[in-house]
Amino acid sequence: xxIHFTPEELAFRSEVRAFLEQNLPADIAEKVRLGRRxxxxxxxxxxxxxxxxxxxxxxxxxxxxxxxWSVVQKHIFDEECAAAGAPRLVAFGVNMVxxxxxxxxxxxxxxxxLPRILRSxxxxxxxxxxxxxxxxxxxxxxxxxxxxDHYVVNGQKTWTTLGQHANRIFCLVRxxxxxxxxxxxxxxxxxxxxxxxxxxxxxxxxxxxxxxEVFFDNVRVxxxxxxxxxxxxxxxAKYLLTHERTGQAGIGLSKAALAHLKDIAGAETxxxxxxxxxxxxxxxxxxxxMRLMAVEMSTLRILAATRDGGVPxxxxxxxxxxxxxxxxxxxxxxxxxxxxxxxxxxxxxxxPEFDGEPLYRDYSASPASQYFNLRKLSIYGGSNEIQKNxxxxxxxxx
Amino acid sequence: xxxxxxxEQQMLADTxxxxxxxxxxxxxxxxxxxxxxxxxxxxxxxxxxLGITSVPIATDYEGFGGTGVENMLVMKELGRGLCLEPxxxxxxxxxxxxQQLGSVEQRQKILPSVASGEQLLAVADEEAGTHFHPEAxxxxxxxxxxxWRLSGHKxxxxxxxxxxxxxxxxxxxxxxxxxxxxxxxxAEGVSRTGYPCIDGPRACDLELSDVxxxxxxxxxxxxKAGPALAYQRGRALAAQCAEALGSMEEAFRLTLEYLKxxxxxxxxxxxxxxxxxxxAEMRGELELARSMTIxxxxxxxxxxxxxxxxxxxxxxxxxARASELIAEQSIQLHGGIGMTWEYSLxxxxxxxxxxxxxxxxxxxxxxxxxxxxEIPRQAxxxxx
Numbered sequence: 001x002x003i004h005f006t007p008e009e010l011a012f013r014s015e016v017r018a019f020l021e022q023n024l025p026a027d028i029a030e031k032v033r034l035g036r037r038x039x040x041x042x043x044x045x046x047x048x049x050x051x052x053x054x055x056x057x058x059x060x061x062x063x064x065x066x067x068x069w070s071v072v073q074k075h076i077f078d079e080e081c082a083a084a085g086a087p088r089l090v091a092f093g094v095n096m097v098x099x100x101x102x103x104x105x106x107x108x109x110x111x112x113x114l115p116r117i118l119r120s121x122x123x124x125x126x127x128x129x130x131x132x133x134x135x136x137x138x139x140x141x142x143x144x145x146x147x148x149d150h151y152v153v154n155g156q157k158t159w160t161t162l163g164q165h166a167n168r169i170f171c172l173v174r175x176x177x178x179x180x181x182x183x184x185x186x187x188x189x190x191x192x193x194x195x196x197x198x199x200x201x202x203x204x205x206x207x208x209x210x211x212x213e214v215f216f217d218n219v220r221v222x223x224x225x226x227x228x229x230x231x232x233x234x235x236x237a238k239y240l241l242t243h244e245r246t247g248q249a250g251i252g253l254s255k256a257a258l259a260h261l262k263d264i265a266g267a268e269t270x271x272x273x274x275x276x277x278x279x280x281x282x283x284x285x286x287x288x289x290m291r292l293m294a295v296e297m298s299t300l301r302i303l304a305a306t307r308d309g310g311v312p313x314x315x316x317x318x319x320x321x322x323x324x325x326x327x328x329x330x331x332x333x334x335x336x337x338x339x340x341x342x343x344x345x346x347x348x349x350x351x352p353e354f355d356g357e358p359l360y361r362d363y364s365a366s367p368a369s370q371y372f373n374l375r376k377l378s379i380y381g382g383s384n385e386i387q388k389n390x391x392x393x394x395x396x397x398x
Numbered sequence: 399x400x401x402x403x404x405x406e407q408q409m410l411a412d413t414x415x416x417x418x419x420x421x422x423x424x425x426x427x428x429x430x431x432x433x434x435x436x437x438x439x440x441x442x443x444x445x446x447x448l449g450i451t452s453v454p455i456a457t458d459y460e461g462f463g464g465t466g467v468e469n470m471l472v473m474k475e476l477g478r479g480l481c482l483e484p485x486x487x488x489x490x491x492x493x494x495x496x497q498q499l500g501s502v503e504q505r506q507k508i509l510p511s512v513a514s515g516e517q518l519l520a521v522a523d524e525e526a527g528t529h530f531h532p533e534a535x536x537x538x539x540x541x542x543x544x545x546w547r548l549s550g551h552k553x554x555x556x557x558x559x560x561x562x563x564x565x566x567x568x569x570x571x572x573x574x575x576x577x578x579x580x581x582x583x584x585a586e587g588v589s590r591t592g593y594p595c596i597d598g599p600r601a602c603d604l605e606l607s608d609v610x611x612x613x614x615x616x617x618x619x620x621x622k623a624g625p626a627l628a629y630q631r632g633r634a635l636a637a638q639c640a641e642a643l644g645s646m647e648e649a650f651r652l653t654l655e656y657l658k659x660x661x662x663x664x665x666x667x668x669x670x671x672x673x674x675x676x677x678a679e680m681r682g683e684l685e686l687a688r689s690m691t692i693x694x695x696x697x698x699x700x701x702x703x704x705x706x707x708x709x710x711x712x713x714x715x716x717x718a719r720a721s722e723l724i725a726e727q728s729i730q731l732h733g734g735i736g737m738t739w740e741y742s743l744x745x746x747x748x749x750x751x752x753x754x755x756x757x758x759x760x761x762x763x764x765x766x767x768x769x770x771x772e773i774p775r776q777a778x779x780x781x782x
Contacts, residue, residue, distance in 0.1 A: 001407075001467050002400045003696045009399075072399065262773055276773060286768040290712035297689035304401050318682045391681060392674035396654055 003300070005072070013076050020084040023049050029085030031352065033260060035366030037208065038087055039352040040123070040165040046087050047094075047120045057094055057118060064102055064110070065118055071303045075251075082252030083259075090162060093117045093124035097170045100187065100236045104228035113189070127157040127171030127190070127214060128237070135386050137172070138181040138234065142216060144173035144188060146223070151175070151188060153196075153219040159380075163199050163212035167192050176231050187233035189225040196220075204376075206369035207347050241382065249323030250377075251296050257330045258289060264337045264363055275337055288329045295322045314394040317387040324377035324384060331374045334367040342368040401692060403471070410464075411471040413448055417441075418479035424742040427598075430482055435560070436600035437482040445483070446515030454490045454637075456497055459509035466633065466698030470640040470691060477644030480745055482599050484518065484557025486641065491634040492519035492565050498626045499578060499618030508563065508580075520561035522552035522581070522604050523627065530758040532631075533624045535576050537568040537606065545612040548579060552604035556756070558583070559592040559602045566606070567623065575621030579611050586610070597752035598745065629702050632710045635757040636694035639717040642753050643691045646684055646721060649728045649746040653677070656732055673731060680724050687720035704770050711758075711766040718753075718760040725750035 005013070028042050050056040058074055060066030069077065082088075089095065098117050101109050116122040133140040142155025153173055163169065169190050176184030192199070196219035202211045228236050262285065265276040275281050302315050335342050341364050349358055349365035358365060378384040392398045403411065421441050430438040445451050453468050455461020462468070469490055476485055493512050496505060496519075511517035523532035537550025548568050558564055564581045583590055587609035592602040618626060654677065657668030667673055694713035700706045725747035729736035736743055754760065 001403065001692065001696055003693060005399055259774055266773065279768065282771060283764050283768045286764055286771050287715075289771070290715050290764075290767055291686070293693075293709070293712050294686040294690050294716045297693050298685055300399060301401050301689055301692070304399050315685070318678075318685055322682055322686070385675065388675045388678035389671070391678040392671075395681060396668075396674070396677055398654075398657060398668040398674050398677065 003297075005076070009072055009076060012073055013080060016077055016080040017084070019053060019055075020080060020086065023053070024084050024086050025049075028087060032085040032087055033256075034363055035260075035370045036350050036354065037352050040162075042352060043087055043090055044120045044123075047089070051118055051120065056089075057098065059095055060098060060102065060114075064098075064114055071306055075299070075303055079252035079255065082250075082256045085256065088253065090123075092126050092161070092166075092170075093122060093168075096126065096240055097124050097189070100170070100227060100240050103239060104187070104236055106224070108224065109189070109227065122168050123162070123166045125160050125163040125166035125169045125192075125212075125214075127160060127169045129159045130156060131158055135383050137237070138185070140172055140174060140185070142171065142173045143177065144175050144186060144221070146175075147220070149223050150220045151186075151223060151226070153188070153190065153216045153221055155216050157214040157216075158202070158211075160199070160212040160214050161210060163192075163214055164201065164209065169214065170227075172233055172237055175233075179231065182234040184231055185233040185237070186230050187227040187236040188221055189227060190219065190221050194219050194221065204373065206372045207345070208350075208369070208373060210373075249295055249299050249319040250327055251292070251299055251323065254292050254295075254323065254327050254330060257327065257334070258285070258292065260363070261285060261330055261334050261337065264334060264367070267361070267363070268337055268339070268341070270339070281333075281337070284333055288326060288333065291322070291329075292326050295319065295326060298322075314390055317382075317390045320381065321378075321384045321387050327377055328371075328374055331367070331371040335371040338364055338367055345369070403467075407467060407471060410450075410453070410468060411475065414450060414472050414475040415478075417444055417448065417450075418475045418481065422479035422481055424480075424745075427480055427482065427742075427745075431594070431598055436594060437484075437560070441481070442483050442515055445485070451485075451489055451515035452513035455493055455509055455513040459497075459505055459513060461509065461513040466636050466695040469633075469637040469698070470695035473637045473640035474644035474647075474691075477641035477749075478648045480598060480645065480742070480749055484520065484560065484599065486634060486637055487521060487556045488512065488519040488561065490637045491630055492521045492561075494630040494633050495521065495565055495578060495623075495626060496617060498630060499623060501617075504580070504614070504617060517562045518557060518560050520555050520558040520564045522555040522558060522564050522566045524553050524555075525551060526553055530762045532567050532627045533576050535567040535569050537566065538571050539568040539577055539579065540571045542610070545610055545615065546579065548581070548606045548609045548611060550606050552606065554595075554601045555604055556595070556599060556601045558604065559590060559600055564604070565617065566604070567627070570621050573621045576623050576627070577620050578617045578623040578627070580615045580617060581606075581609065581611060595752065597748040625702070628707075631757050632707065633698045635710060635714045636691075636698035638753060638757055639687070639691040639694050639713050642717050642721045642750060643687055645746050645749050645753075646687060646724045649724055649743060649750065650680060650684055652743045652746070653680075653728045653731050656735075667731075676727055676731065680727055683720040683723050687717045690716040704772075708767055708770050708772075711763040711770070714758055715760050715763040715767065718763070721750040721754060722760075 028046055031038055047056055057065050058067045058069055062068040094117055098114060101113055130140050144151040144153045169192055171188045171190055172185050173188050174184050175186040196217040198215040200213045201209045202213060203209055266274055268275045270278055299319060341360055346359055346365045348354055449462055450472060452461045453464040453472055457463035496508055512519055525536060528534050539546040539548050564583055566579045566581045567576050569576055587607045589605040590602045592600055594600050657673060658666050660667050690713040694710055697706050697709050728743055729747050732743055735741055738744060
């Protein structure tokens with residue numbers, strides 16, 4: 001048994017770190033560190049830098065432009081990116097729809113869509129959830145009826161993250177209303193500028209426009225935009241969900257957040273003493289850091305087990321629960337670290353273009369709003385309760 | 399990074415697993431517990447014959463020269479079987495102290511007979527007022543002609559009744575710091591009061607009244623045993639995490655089996671989502687405990703450093719929290735049957751909880767970790 005990274009892996013870490021030092025734009029890193037919102041342009045600028053280096057589509061097979069990295073290398077890359085303050089990649093294109101197209105798509109779909117994703121020419125969003133289909137995703141009702149060379153789509157999607165930036169959406173639609181729940185579903189690629197699509201913002205509790213509702217009113221989608229077989233979309237959906245869940249432990253993000261928390265606790269004073277010297281608060285940081293160490297060790301164990309091509313099983317459900325709880329706990333401590341200074345709701349200071357003087361300190365505007373925003377972590381990607389159902393069924397066989 | 403066992407390690411694990419399974423059924427354990435010795439000399443003899451007692455001892459002293467990983471493999475199985483023998487305190491902790499602090503003569507004199515299982519050791523490092531801080535010992539060592547006189551009251555010496563030699567902490571009457579002495583429990587002025595602990599193994603209190611020990615009874619430099627005690631407690635807690643892991647795995651297995659068989663309201667109770675979710679949570683904590691046990695085993699023998707101390711403190715913290723959770727919830731999910739002496743689950747629950755009362759509980763290690771918390775430079779700088 002050996003818990004150490006190999007010399008090659010350590011060399012890789014240095015290479016990634018050096019790349020980030022030279023190429024990650026300082027203004028973007030600063031926004032990420034301070035928890036400010038990022039613009040579409042910020043995301044795309046970073047995606048293009050990564051793509052130029054050949055490090056954007058890390059999860060793709062090499063022949064499609066992937067890196068061929070091992071799972072351990074990918075983990076190291078994620079961790080270094082988070083530590084440096086790189087934006088978390090918007091996954092819908094590069095890490096969600098692309099693997100589905102690679103696995104189930106036609107040659108024409110691959111040839112058309114994949115290069116556009118690599119070059120950041122397309123911004124994808126995800127049309128999964130509906131008002132009546134959340135955790136019970138398979139009960140979705142958006143219909144797609146065949147009409148000659150087209151499907152005619154009617155219905156509504158919701159919680160569409162960053163849909164306001166997107167020019168394409170991948171959707172789960174019901175193509176056979178008479179079939180059993182999971183069986184009548186298909187996976188469709190839709191252009192957002194097709195007539196009949198309306199996007200409406202949903203403002204979340206932190207005041208942010210991050211998610212949307214998308215309405216489909218007789219939207220005509222060419223049949224060649226179907227991925228895989230008609231009525232077999234659930235297979236694509238499940239494949240994609242396993243991709244989505246892997247890496248959801250967010251070890252690197254939690255480590256970066258913990259470092260920022262310590263910074264704040266060092267800068268904030270309580271009755272004239274740095275908060276970090278308060279034994280109770282320090283113990284709270286220690287507690288979450290120890291749990292993070294444990295989740296990291298579990299992640300490394302899974303990585304080692306899947307290094308030679310294994311697929312992480314239901315363990316990823318455990319990691320999703322534990323990882324999200326830790327990130328939420330850190331965000332809670334960050335909010336508490338500010339005491340009354342967490343109260344002011346200064347939206348302009350959170351905006352991507354803000355470059356004025358902060359009312360209090362550069363780090364103080366975001367913790368409370370981040371804390372509320374991150375409640376989503378235990379809800380999306382299969383709520384933590386759904387993950388427990390999965391563990392009970394698949395691991396414990398209850 | 400590699401979490402696989404090599405062939406030799408796998409064989410070791412299998413050997414102990416088989417021996418425990420064959421000789422340490424729950425009824426046998428109860429008989430060992432009820433016997434006057436409170437453990438199984440026969441099981442100890444078998445451990446010795448198979449070379450298991452020698453695993454933690456260095457090869458220079460006729461040991462197997464095992465690392466934290468080998469200790470983990472042995473202790474996990476002893477934990478699964480709720481074994482009563484003082485393997486951890488004698489073979490890992492006490493022998494480790496002698497290995498680290500003892501002179502070559504002391505090591506040569508003592509360790510081979512410990513490795514062979516003939517001589518049992520114990521460590522008397524807790525007193526009424528120490529609570530996991532052996533450096534706070536108030537027992538005194540007064541220098542006298544050709545030796546010292548020890549006085550004080552030692553509490554809860556695990557395996558102390560059986561031990562042929564006990565390592566006693568004491569404070570020099572004329573100096574700071576804690577020292578470690580070899581004590582023959584049959585020496586004049588020593589009185590031992592034995593009792594079972596609530597989780598099974600036996601322990602004793604030691605009353606030391608002007609007990610004379612010779613000059614060569616001192617292990618290591620006078621007043622300087624503190625760092626070695628801390629280091630060896632780290633090795634011991636790593637092994638103890640494995641003991642807890644073995645017991646947790648068994649308690650979890652029994653509980654899961656029970657949920658699949660116990661019928662209420664016309665179905666197995668494992669169909670109820672409230673219970674399913676609790677089991678999923680326990681499974682999650684068990685997995686974290688397993689990860690930290692492995693981490694602790696891998697760093698237990700590293701040179702002393704804050705990094706090692708942090709990782710060991712974190713391991714004990716995570717394992718102690720998981721142990722309590724699984725102990726409490728296993729009883730709860732079993733209902734009444736989990737409350738009975740006649741069912742092994744209850745004894746696992748007791749063991750899991752009481753293990754946290756040795757080598758520091760979760761709060762103790764939270765404090766340790768907190769004191770060692772790494773603060774980035776930026777945090778100490780005041781932001782204007």
